[in-house]
Amino acid sequence: MTDAIRPAEPAPEHGGASGAAQPTDIPPELARLRHSIDNIDAAxxxxxxxxxxxxxxxxxxxAQRGLPPSDPGREVRQxxxxRELADQADLDPVFAEKFLAFIVEEVIRHHEAIAQDGGREPAGGDATT
Amino acid sequence: MTDAIRPAEPAPEHGGASGAAQPTDIPPELARLRHSIDNIDAAxxxxxxxxxxxxxxxxxxxAQRGLPPSDPGREVRQxxxxRELADQADLDPVFAEKFLAFIVEEVIRHHEAIAQDGGREPAGGDATT
Incomplete structure (x- = not known):
């Protein structure tokens, strides 16, 4: 990728998933930052x-082992x-906790959809894991 | 990390940010999956x-260049x-879009807090970037 070795230049206009195409009339430094943001988003x-x-x-x-779907102790530890990792990474620990809740909400949504679909694989599950 | 080469064993009980400590009476396969989830969460x-x-x-x-803080076209492209990346990764594209909205909401929160603090660095900003 030429962008990787020419970070000060705008990302080339292209479709597809290799980058979010953007106009070429933006400052090179902004294009460089946006390209990094796009890379992080892909990751x-x-x-x-x-x-x-x-x-x-x-x-x-x-489900196979007959284990309870939820594990409150696990979630507390997570x-x-x-929060500790966020503190080390200079990320707001409150945001890190909100982020986990956001993910767990999606896991619950998956499991509810599965239950409505007759419990087919993956049956049951643990929202917190 | 010994867990990396002994994935079938429970993660060791330990505090700190290197892993979410968990009881040792869970099945090894569940411990292995949880350890992967913990690694992914750290990343x-x-x-x-x-x-x-x-x-x-x-x-x-x-703020330095006097550029408008928002860029609707950029957000549409993002x-x-x-959604395309999510499709390739076998992630629900609707969730990917919700995820971006969740992140953008936090960026906006940052910028509002900065504005309330007298606009100190980083002043202004682009919620979508």
């Missing part, structure tokens, strides 16, 4: 996809850990 | 911190791109 999307794959596997495993 | 936290660093830089740059 976030792929990581989120991987996370939901894992939570679905957790749901299947818990929140505490994410 | 997400660090990426989000980096993203907010970039959006703050965008805010400073726009949404379209994230």
């Amino acid at each position: 976030l999307v792929y990581l989120l996809a991987e996370r939901f794959k894992a939570t679905k596997q957790v749901g299947v495993l818990k 929140v505490a850990r994410l | 997400l936290v660090y990426l989000l911190a980096e993203r907010f660093k970039a959006t703050k830089q965008v805010g400073v740059l726009k 949404v379209a791109r994230l």
Whole structure:
């Protein structure tokens, strides 16, 4: 990618998922920052996809083993850990906690949809994992 | 990390940010999945911190150059791109769009807090970047 070695230039106009096309009349520094933001967003999307794959596997495993779908202790530990990581990363810990809640809400939505679909794979599941 | 090469074993009980401590009486496969989820969450936290660093830089740059804080065209392109990336990653595109909205809401919150604080650095900013 030429952008990777020419960060001060605007990202080229292109469609597709390799970058969010933008006009070429913006300052090069702004284009460089936006390109980094686009790269980070792509990484976030792929990581989120991987996370939901894992939570679905957790749901299947818990259903198979007859384990309870929720684990409040696990969620408490997750929140505490994410707040600590956020502090280290210079991210607002309150936002980190809101972020986890946002993700968990989606996991619950998945599981509700699965239940309405007759409980087909992945059956059950743990919203907090 | 020994967990990385012994994925079938429960993550060790430990405090701190290197992993969310969990009881040792859970199935090894569940512990392995939870450990992956914890790793992904750490990566997400660090990426989000980096993203907010970039959006703050965008805010400073726009204030310095007298550029308008919002750019509706940019947001439209971001949404379209994230939905396409989500489709490729097997992530619900609707969720990807909700995720971007969730992040943008936080950027706006940052900028409002800055404005209430007298507009100190980073002044202004672009919620969508």
